[in-house]
Amino acid sequence: MGIATLVKRRWPFLVLAAMIFCFPLVIKSSFLMRVGLVWALFAISITGMTLLTGHAGVVSLGHSAFYAFGAYLSALLTVRAGLNPWLAMLIAAGTTSVFAYLFSVPFLKLRRVYLAMGTLGLGEVVFLVAKNTTDVTGGVSGVPGIPYLSLGRFVLSHDWQLFYLFGIFIILFVFLAENVGRTRLGRAYHAIRTNETAASAMGIDVQWELGKVFCFSAVVCAVAGSLLAHFITFISPESFTLDYSFALLIIVIIGGANIWGTLVTSIVLVGFSEVFRVFQDFSMGFYGLLLIVALFVFPDGLAAVLSSKRRGAAAAEASPPAPGRDTATVLAGPRDRGHGEGKILELNGISKRYGGTEALSRVSFSVEYNQIVGIIGPNGAGKTTLLNVINGFLTPWEGSITLAGVDVTRKVPHEMARMGVGRTFQLTNLFKGMTVVENVMVGCHLDGESGILAGGLNVGRARREEAEIGNRAMESLEFLGLTGRAFDIVESLSFGEQRLIELGRALAMRPELLLLDEPAAGLNTAEAERLGVLLRRIREQGVTIVLVEHNMPLVMSVSDMVYVLDFGRGIAFDTADGVSRNEEVIRAYLGQEVRSVS
Amino acid sequence: MLEYTLQLLASALTEGSIYVLMALGLVIIYRSTEVLYFNQGSIAMIGGISLYAFLNHTGIPLAIAIPASLAVCIVVALLSQWLVVLPLLARGVSSLNVSIITIGIAMILETAVMMLFGKDPLPVSSFSGDDPLTIFGASIVPQHLWIVGLTALALVLTLLFFKKTWTGRAMTGLGDNHLLARASGFPIKRLFTYSFIFAALVGGLAGIASAPISYTSYAVGTRLTIKGFVAAAVGGMGSPVGALVGGLIIGFFEVFTAGFISSNLKDLITILLLLLVLKLRPEGLMGERG
Structure with a gap:
């Protein structure tokens, strides 16, 4: 990559680096220098939160807890145990990552609102522990005498030195967050935020990915906390209140799913509230107003404006x-899966119940490699439920499913995707x-x-x-x-x-096996015919297709076999010709179809 | 010892009642909009401040000042709903992000009240004097009885409202299944409005009734919001009964921890209780599984 392309693609970094480099040279007031340092810690903290909240849409109300972890662990390990500050920072970051992961996992199985509540509690607990366990944390009087960080004999004690140190961390983490945000994982986060169901059908292990990014964001906050401890050399609980978590969250929500958006927001918010310290009392109101106005102007955050078209x-x-x-x-x-022979998918006596109603009752059929199998039946017959059971969105109540000889009855969607099962949805799920x-x-x-x-x-x-x-x-x-x-x-x-x-x-x-849920719904006749051609071409490439569809001409023309569901029971499994002549099928479904068409 | 315990029991009931009221408002708004309404504490704060203002600056009697304060709460809550919450939801901002924005509303309201009334705690006189009554050897300040009584009244009215009126049943239905309610042609906007009015009434009542025992100031809201959420989450965000159970449990835990262990630990214990419930039974003690 030439320098010109590098500059073209990475110019925001150059601007950021130049700003960080020039700030201490230009700014002579020690007050403004301090403001710069406060901002720098915010800037570091929000890089992880941008991925977590901006991209993946997970709201945490308690990242002050991890900021406190970093600060207190670093402070106590250096002051009480005499460890080297860098080592202390490393231990603090490591401990935080393990804790954050273990903490988040149970919540990630649930609706996101529970994680918001849980983190709110965590932030409060950490604050209260810091405040009340006077023996360990010094209580309200805090931990004084924390050593500065040093490089060899060179002690980083002046504000400008610290600013450059923080600057290096900012550039590193911004680089990380930017790259993650616009590549494979960033897309996975966006997918999770906008449509978790479809995301898991694409093979994204939602809980694992969110657990990792939660953990990453916590570690970044811990590093920021550790830097705080070695910068002001004294820490007390007030730095770790709910307000800090809220401030981070507000910055990230205004910024949206783009690291540059959140950085600009952090400069504006921290800059205003610190520079106009005289009006400190009003800074909260100002934050609030900015948040509301910003979300009215950019419902998706600044990201929507900044992102490349x-x-x-x-x-x-x-x-x-x-x-x-x-x-x-x-x-x-x-x-890298060889073409198999015989049966790719086998369903054995699958039943699924919702309360008292039986959505599927002892459904059994099998699909051979390279076949197109159509599934038809009246509305409410259980067709989509059947696809959801095969796909792992639902676990059958009884029966078993075998895919390429492997029992997959209890597999979840992202595991099924990994085993070669692709899926489309009845309602478009982009x-x-x-x-x-x-x-x-x-x-x-x-x-x-x-x-x-x-x-x-x-x-x-x-x-x-x-x-x-x-x-x-x-x-x-x-x-x-x-x-x-x-x-x-x-x-x-x-x-x-x-x-x-x-x-x-x-x-x-x-995929080896493609599950299509009414792909022709809403298409006009020409489009549906084109779809039929496409499906045959896909099959020619060695893909097996299970097709749920109401469009009879399409199903009958492409399917090798047709399975007919009625009230959750299979009433026929035959070739297209055989099914269209089957008395029971005509009575339950086709006859009705003919009537509704005529 | 028995008297001490009785004394604590009375305090626990009082504290718990305030939390019940706070949680009730949060649950109602959450059920109808799926928004965590972080502004609810400010609504309570505005109730207390309005009562202070009416009593000290206008000289109207208490019996009129209380409904007038509640009216102020309703106006503020509806403004927050019409100007911010509904338009943002309509623009497709996610309900979790709208929840964060209600923190912004709270910040603005607090700043505004601070500019108008200053930062110092403001005293509000009790509804019926301060001479303690002695009940079974425990001496109880009349204001505590007011709080418990008003909460009980509010709860009875709430349950009747949700069981007996069409609007109440519609609001329950809305909370059970948004999509279905929308599809069945429920007057969603009107029900949202009722939820906010309802929340303003119970939240305002919490602020008004507690103002005489704890003073009032621009800053009391945050604590009330957090306690309300803890209570609601412990009981279950899904139902008014959850708010009742959660609020009382939190009140008891707090007061008894403070009374028998240490008042430093009371907040810690309640938050640990919250985390425990979230881990073991995330839908809350009274919540429905599934």
């Missing part, structure tokens, strides 16, 4: 598809606010493995993964003839196009 373009253009490569073969070649190609790229989530650190440091492996994912997504779009819309926000597309993108997203998973 061609998101996802960088990755997609990084490696254009090799000329002459047949897109369709690349597209459908199931990832990730809003993302471009078309980004949506499809989420389907390639399992093609990458780099975590927050590898992705954040943009190491070679992460870069290669990103290029490959971009490439694959563009091929998917080419297959569907949607390349021209790749960089448009999905909501701007027509309904028919959105249905196709959902199919493209599932194809990008390179």
Whole structure:
């Protein structure tokens, strides 16, 4: 990459670095220097929160707890145990990461509001413990005499030295957050925030990913807390109140899902409230007003304004598809799983109950490799429930499911995705606010493995993964003839196009088995016919398809076998011809269909 | 010892009643809008401050000052709803983000009250004198009886409202299933408005009734909000009964910890209780599983 491209792509970093470098040179007032240091700690703390709250949409009301962890552990380990400050910082960060992960896990299984409540409690507990366990934390009088950080014999005690030190941390963490935010994990967070169901169907392990990012954001706050301790050399509980958590949250919500948005917000908020200290009393009101006004002007935060209009373009253009490569073969070649023979999917006596009603009753059928199996039945027959059971969104009450010879009865959706099961939904379930190609790229989530650190440091492996994912997504779009819309926000597309993108997203998973829930719903006749052609082409690539559909001409023309559900019971499993002649099927469904058509 | 325990019991009931009222308002708003209404403490604070203002600056009698203060609370709550909460929800801002924005509303209200009334705690005289009554050897300040009595009255009215009136049942239905309620053509906006009026009434009552025992100032709201949420989460955000149970439990834990162990620990114990409940039974003690 030439210098020109580097400057073009990374100019915000250069501006940030220049600002940090110049600040101590220009600012001579020691008061303003202190303001700069206070801001620097905010800037560090919000990098993790930007990923957690801005991108992944998880609200924490208690990150002051982790800030306090960092500060108190660092202070106590140096003052009481005489450890080196750097070592103390490392231990503080490590301890916080373990604690934060263990704390968050039980909450991540639940609705997000419980995590908000839990963190609120955690923030209060940590504050109260700091205040009340006088023997350990010094209570309200705090811990004095914390040593400065030093590099060899060089003690970092002057404000300008500390500012440069903090500056290095800011640039490091901003670099991490920026890279994570705009690559594979960032897309996964966005997917989780906008549509958790679809995200897990794409193979994203929602709890694990959120646990990691929660943990990361906590560690970043702990580092900031540790830096605070070694900067003011005295800490007391007042620095770790609810107000700190709220301030972080307000900055991150105004900023939105973009690190530059949150950085700018932090400069404005901290700058105003510190510089106009005379009006300190009114600063809370000012924060509040700014928060409300900002969200009225930018409901998605500043991020919506700052984000490049061609998101996802960088990755997609990084490696254009090799000329002459047949897109369709690349597209459908199931990832390193050999083609099997015989049955790919077997359902054995599957039942599912909701309260007293039986949504599925002893459903049994099997699908052979490379078949298209249609599932039809009147509304409420249990078709979508059946797909949800196969896919792992629901656990059957009795019976078993086997996929390629493996029992998958109790697998959850992201595990099923990993085993090669792709899925589309009855109601379009796209990730809003993302471009078309980004949506499809989420389907390639399992093609990458780099975590927050590898992705954040943009190491070679992460870069290669990103290029490959971009490439694959563009091929998917080419297959569907949607390349021209790749960089448009999905909501701007027509309904028919959105249905196709959902199919493209599932194809990008390179599934062996594709579960389609009424893909033709809402399509006109021409579009439905085109879909039929597409489905056959997909099957030609070795993909097996289970198709729930009401559009009879489509189902009857593409399906090798048709399974008919009525009130949760299977009443026929036969070829299209056989089913259309079956008396019971005609009585339960087809006859009615004919009537409603005529 | 028995008298001491009785004394504590009376305090616990009083404290608990305030938390019940706070939690009740939060639960009602959460059920109808899925918003954690962090401004509820400010509404209570405005109730107490208004009572102070009416009694000390206008000289109108208590019997008129109380409803007038409640009216102020309703106006403020409705303004917050019409100007901020509903428009933002309508713009597609997530309910969790709107919750954070209500912190912003609280900050603005607190600053405004501080500018008008200053920072010092303001005294409000008790509803019926300060001579303690002796009941079973425990001496009880009449204001405590007022608080418990008014809370009990509010609870009975609440339960009747939700059970007997169409509006109340509609609000319950709205909380049970938003999508269905919307699809069935419920007058959602009107029900939102009722929820906010309702929350303003119980929140304002909490602020008004507690003002004489704890003074009032611009800053009392945050604590009330937090305690209300703790109570609501312990009892279960889903139902008014949860608010009752949660509020009383928190009141008892606080007062008895302070009375028998140490008053330094009372906040810590209640928050630990919250974390414990969230871990073991996240839907709250009275919440429905599933």
